[in-house]
């Protein structure tokens with residue numbers, strides 16, 4: 001079975017680093033034309049250059065409706081349509097109960113929930129039957145990591161979006177699924193853990209997994225690529241965990 005995304009046009013938000021970059025790279029390798037986004041024009045252009053000629057980097061802040069409308073207008077003009085949408089951009093914030101400021105709350109909810117609403121709403125008019133929308137969730141929605149309650153709540157909200165939105169889109173032929181990674185080796189995870197200079201923090205996390213390790217960005221991208229493809233044309237409204245069995 002060879003996954004082909006030939007002739008598909010995709011957008012991956014938050015793809016200047018980590019999981020988003022790996023998803024975009026695999027999409028391009030499978031034949032798609034891909035638009036990637038991040039907040040900084042130079043960073044996103046450099047990421048697109050590293051991925052290759054079928055990747056276009058455009059700056060757009062997912063939490064800003066006007067930015068996302070501009071993004072959709074450019075995609076319409078350049079490609080005329082969208083077949084695959086990956087709502088990947090997200091931010092974390094550490095704050096224990098008692099320390100949750102409005103600023104941290106608004107930043108996480110504005111990016112991880114409102115940003116997903118903007119991403120999907122501006123994309124929908126460009127999509128046709130057969131289109132695939134993939135939301136990137138997290139095991140933090142149920143695993144309850146200390147001081148990550150707002151992030152976990154936002155990621156839990158994606159499950160509600162997925163289930164409700166497929167009903168809102170009844171008859172459209174567009175499907176929506178959530179892929180929820182466990183701990184994945186990215187620079188932002190290492191930074192959040194304080195593991196940049198202390199590898200033992202990664203080992204502690206790895207020991208919690210039934211597979212005894214954390215995951216790689218390609219292990220998430222493999223699954224997202226499968227969900228972007230027509231092989232999953234009858235899968236709709238699911239949440240799939242890419243977590244090495246941590247959820248069990």
Ligand SMILES: NC(=O)c1ccc[n+]([C@@H]2O[C@H](COP(=O)([O-])OP(=O)(O)OC[C@H]3O[C@@H](n4cnc5c(N)ncnc54)[C@H](OP(=O)(O)O)[C@@H]3O)[C@@H](O)[C@H]2O)c1
Nearest residue numbers: 014015016017018019038039061062089090138184186188
């Ligand atoms: N790594 C893990 O262990 C893990 C585990 C579970 C779930 N996840 C989820 O997987 C996804 C990717 O995570 P990652 O670890 O690869 O993170 P990352 O390396 O920090 O990447 C996040 C991306 O989002 C972009 N971004 C942040 N705010 C944005 C905004 N307002 N508008 C547009 N782009 C924005 C960042 O680019 P700029 O800063 O340049 O804007 C960056 O490209 C996220 O949804 C995350 O919650 C990750």
